[in-house]
Amino acid sequence: MADKEINRIIADTFLKLADTLENGAQAPRAVIALTALGSEHGEDELYQAAAMAAKQGIQVKVIGTKPANAPGVETVSISTEEEGHEALESLLDSGAAQGGVTMHYPFPIGVSTVGRVITPAKGKAMYIATTTGTTALDRVEGLVRNALYGIATAKACGVAEPTVGLLNIDGARQAELQLLKLATNGYPIRFATSGRSDGGVIMRGNDLLRGSCDVMVTDSLTGNILMKLFSSYHTGGNYESVGYGYGPGMGENFDKLILIVSRASGAPVVQGAIEFAAELAGGDYQRVFATELKAAKQAGLDAVLAGCRVQKQPVEVSKAAAPPKEVVTAEIHGIEILDLEDAVQALWKENIYAESGMGCTGPVVLISEAKVEQAKGILLSKGYIGE
Template structure:
């Protein structure tokens, strides 16, 4: 027997001993499947990731064309990507594995993935909610759900009270209002504070780099771009070398643990995704997700989401609004969505308050007289443009 094989046997023995010490002899240690076909870096790169994860005590079922031998790694041979995905489904359905890592999965509407990155300023882990999939057809509803999915994922991975930040994108201000409604009705949520001098839960680009929150809420298209930037900014883009991948698909009535990596993901990221999957299994992520959703529904989630979906009636004739006499506008009211800005101005005009729309350094603003600020804020809060 070659020295290399002896070393592998010894390594495998120590892994089993470590598992017994950690679990008290239980045999329920997580087994994670990995599909290897389709990577831009070749099947061997993903085999290396499986071996790296096995060295951390995670058992891996490697679904690929090659029969490999490594302590903690079992090969399931297939001849095509399609066959590999069928085998992944079979392993999940039979209970032979508790989770899977793959480069593509057709998630249904309502399910999207929560990624995890390492932020460069302080080396802190941050969850990006979300990175692939479609959480909801309405943007604001989707972002509200993304926040809940991100919170549940972070809690399942051991973050007891994750702080939540909202990336400064279209919809963020309305999402903040809806999440505050849930908070005021009893749902426990910790809003993060921006690292910029003006603070607030709406995060800017600097906060992404600093890791100002545990969970960063965004839409999946933006989140997907962020994942690619965070994972490959040191490599030129063709090799993802840092982080944990695009994360698990989360959603109501979705009971499979499927985590996504990119075809550009290198062994370090794929290994991170396997670790991510094992953490979620150990943290009983389905139970955590169900508890989080139940708590949010008890605080009125269904009503909040129904309000998000409410749209202005199509074809409704525009109401003629008379502009009040002009005044000097030196005060600003922040926190209004860009798409709602002109409507907010006209609603103030209806109350005989002269206002103008503008763009400040942190987003859209309503400009008005200092003397009218408090009255205007009360009107805008009442109409749902800003939060208290």
């Protein structure tokens, strides 16, 4: 046996001994599998990431074509990407690895990934829920579920009471209404407040940069773009250098800990993803997720999600005539852009003059100062705004 191989075995032995002394014989650190083929930066970049993670005390099984030469890193030899994914599944199914990091995985509908980034303004970690996959076929239902996925992920990583914000995108206002229903019914959501002067749970660009919330709720396409921006804004985009990757696939009845990185992810991000996986495994993420889901269902989650899926009634052919024009200087916020004109029509039918507009935080209904409360009551009763 070559001296180099003997030295590696000795180093591995001491690493395991140190891990046992630190964590106890009954609580070994998680073993994380990493597929190495397919990176735009070459296979060696992934081996480097594995070695970096191993220095933090994580045992890594690299699924690749080359032998490992770093303490705490073992190679599972394959020759193609297809073989690599088969090996990943085998390691997870057998329990030889407690989590996996890979560049692609065919998650079923209902499962999407929660990423974690470092926000540039204050260097704070923030969870992006979600970043890949399809949570639900209905947009608002997807955002509500994404909030739960983000909360569970953050809690499994040690954030006891994560604050939740919703990015200012289509569907955010309706998702806010549904989450408020859950909160009213007893599900403990700690809503974040925007750093902008007008506050609120709807987050804007400034809030992304400064990390105004622990969990930022968005759709997975927007989340995917955000991950790329946060991870590679220093490098021009072709090398992701900062953060923890696109995160674990979360969803009901999905019991494998699989985290996604990009083909553009460099060694620092892949290392972060491996550490992220080890945190989740050590934090018993499945138990945490089950606990959150149970609490949400006890607060009426199923009814809330069913309400998200209710299709809108066909728009009436006849439009209401506009009441006499008035000076409109007051703004009513919290209306989805796609519902804005319908909300104006609803007020016209009640003989209240209103106009549609766009404020700094999104769409608004413009109304006279004297009729604000009356108009809010009408819009609330018809489901256009929340209390």
